Amino acid sequence: MMNEQSHGAEPAEVVDDRWASDTIADFLRQVGLPYIALNPGASFRGLHDSLVNHLGDSDPSMLMCLHEEHAVALAHGYAKVTEEPLAVALHSNVGLMHASMALFNAWADRVPMLVIGAAGPMDAAKRRPWIDWIHTTADQAALVRSFIKWDDQPLSLEATVESLARAWDITRTPPHAPTYVVLDSDVQEQRLTSSVSLPTVSTGKFRDLPIPSQDSLHRASEVLGGAEQPVVLMGRVGRGEKAWDDRVRLVEALGAKVITDLKVGAAFPSSHPAHVAGPGFFLGSEAQRVLSQSDAVLALDWVDLAGTLAQAPTKSARTIVSATQDTQLHNGWSKDHQARPDVAITLPTTPDIAVEQLLEVVHIRPNSTRQADDFVSLPQAYDDDTRLNLGGLARVLRSQTAKLDVCLVRLPLGWDGDDWDFNHPLDFLGYDGGGGIGSGPGMLVGAALALRGKDRLPIAVLGDGDYLMGAQALWTAARYDIPLLAVVANNRSYFNDEVHQERVAHARGRDASLRWIGQRIDDPAPDLAALARAMGLEGIGPVTELDALPSAVNQALELLLAGRPTVLDVVVEAGYSTAMTTGLVRSAPVE
CATH class of the missing domain: 3.40.50.1220 (TPP-binding domain)
Structure with a gap:
């Protein structure tokens, strides 16, 4: 981790700027951001040009995503490894609405993130017909203000760089959560007649934090x-x-x-x-x-x-x-x-x-x-039959990675915590905070980006519902050569809801055997490996037998070690660990 360092002890003047968005891009470079994740949008076209033609798409480099929700999830996964924020750019109110679920996840998981929004000109006289009007709102951040830490919508370049500096400080101050600054498109595209000073900022983790009495x-x-x-x-x-x-x-x-x-x-x-x-x-x-x-x-x-x-x-x-x-x-x-x-x-x-x-x-x-x-922990208990369930998947995956340093980025709800020991802070990164299904693939990409070039291998065990909702996030890994392994524990169902429907049926004396209706992801069963291959990743599976799993895992690991993003589809029996089932029973309606 970087130590906190100040940048701009003497306010740095930008002498060669011609456009306001160049100054905004200079600020992002000044704070040391390595990447900015985005899905392209006209509302920040000025900033986009500055990132490319002023900064040369470097420090920060752009990470193109296929959906704003995945851009935020990527930054979320990155922060879970590094404890430091990435930048995210969101296109106007529509991009913010796309990203809102992922922002709630990041809020609930308490991770830092500098989110940059944008809007059509606030000066109505400067709006293009139709599109600038529907992409401009009076108080854009009101859409998400309840689950971000701070926001602003400045109307001049001087106010914009100050707001960005404040947002940067606030998101990095514990307790962490995303901050949001809306850039006016007209301000971005102003030609400058004089230089603008950048605020003094610091980078890395804060060293001076509150201590108890x-x-x-x-x-x-x-x-x-x-x-x-x-x-x-x-x-x-x-x-x-x-x-x-x-x-x-x-x-x-x-x-x-x-x-x-x-x-x-x-x-x-x-x-x-x-x-x-x-x-x-x-x-x-x-x-x-x-x-x-x-x-x-x-x-x-x-x-x-x-x-x-x-x-x-x-x-x-x-x-x-x-x-x-x-x-x-x-x-x-x-x-x-x-x-x-x-x-x-x-x-x-x-x-x-x-x-x-x-x-x-x-x-x-x-x-x-x-x-x-x-204090002696209870021995781990495993099924010794030949069924391919989550326990069997865990045993094989753990056995095949025994000599490797692995970071488990995500585990599904049915996972038994005794199936895998964690002995390092990067052995496991936890869930997504807000329970927003579809976050897993994007967070895997972000965590894998943070781990790229290091000895620890990023592996996520995803549910099939999570994978299908967010699979297109993995395209970014293929585009930027980010090695990762997504193992899909594919029970071909939104099984969590099957369990809930069964509880309700039992409580009401109704037919619990119908719990699967409206829940199963089957008939036809999506080809998860083919979906990965279609986006430029490696795709293996479906694996349907336990005895075929070790060789499939080895194949996937070889691809991961060779630097390839890979998806392994493993068809598992539906089921939960005892602790998870007990938790669901406690939350179920009773007669």
């Missing part, structure tokens, strides 16, 4: 250090290796047990004896048991803390310590803040800083016998 830290230390059965809930934490090691050190100092969550990226080594078996998208049975016995909980920006604690009630007193800045983003429109937790001590900082600070003050009680080695 010493009083709160010491109270948290006393609660956690004095607990008999402390538990750490590992939520949205950083990808850095030092922060990873710090979390391990803190857990071992406390003698705590650790619960992780497949909704977020890898946060703690799942092979560690303190790790509780059964991580998933819902709280598993072993995690419920451990959490219900806890007397102190440290939540590190845990997603849905109150909902999780409610799944594991305790008969004795339990003190909650929460390290998060998330309340700064909560608003009345989106309920992604979840239920309000009953927290005794709040550490209003990032989880990484909270852990770093706690390590300085935590003390283990004298004569304490609580050690992490006392």
Whole structure:
């Protein structure tokens, strides 16, 4: 990661500009953006020309996408690896409407992103007939203001570069979320008669962040250090290796047990004896048991803390310590803040800083016998039959990649968390935040872009519904030679909804065997590998038998190692892990 560096300590004058959009492009280069993802649009044609003819399509380089939603998803995936923002350009109000779902995902997943919108001239006298009128809105950002961090619609070049600088600062300041600046098309295309100074900016991650008060830290230390059965809930934490090691050190100092969550990226080594078996998208049975016995909980920006604690009630007193800045983003429109937790001590900082600070003050009680080695995870249980299900797919994929460093960019809802150990912060990147189906392919491309040229191989296990909604995002990987492997766990159904329909039918005493109607992606079954080949990727499959899977995976890995973006279609039985099924049962209607 880059350290925070200031650029433009003395305001830099741009002396050769002829067009306003050249200055905007210079700003994007100044902040060190390597790429800008976009689907072309006339509302930012001035900026587009400047990126090409003024900057030479370099620093930032354009990444052409086939849909605005995929451009945002790409930047989302990139940020999940690097923790730094990319730029995205969206065409007017129509492009923003296309991108809105992906923006909500990025908001709910708390990732940084500099999003640049555009509009037809705000001066009505300068609008072209018809098209400029329907592509101009009085308050464009109102479409998404409830799930972005900050926005502006400046009306001069000087105001535009200042707004971009502010948006850049705000998106990079935790808690992260996208920011949005609308460029007026007329401003972009103004010929300049004098130079315009660029604002002073910084790049990289902020080094100076809020820290908790010493009083709160010491109270948290006393609660956690004095607990008999402390538990750490590992939520949205950083990808850095030092922060990873710090979390391990803190857990071992406390003698705590650790619960992780497949909704977020890898946060703690799942092979560690303190790790509780059964991580998933819902709280598993072993995690419920451990959490219900806890007397102190440290939540590190845990997603849905109150909902999780409610799944594991305790008969004795339990003190909650929460390290998060998330309340700064909560608003009345989106309920992604979840239920309000009953927290005794709040550490209003990032989880990484909270852990770093706690390590300085935590003390283990004298004569304490609580050690992490006392906590042994349950053994992994696998089916030993010949069925090709998600468990079988996981076993084969893990076996064939055993000697490779893999980054699992995405896993499907039915995945069993015990099927794959995570022992590095880039072993797994988590879900998409907002549950927006169709995000997986674009996020895979963005993560693979961030990992390109590195030793870690980007692999995503996608559901077939997710793949089919977002498959055209993979064209960008073919266009820009971004190696990746998308393994489609193809159950030929929107199976999550089949399960919901079955629950409703049972609750109402109706025919649950009809749950598949309106859900199956079959008759005809789409040729997923052919779809990949049609866009310039490698396509393998469909694989329908377990004994044919190892050779297919090897073929796909050989292509990935050779630098080719590849899709492997694996037809699996429909089914969910125990934790996922339990979670769905809890949320189902009852008689």
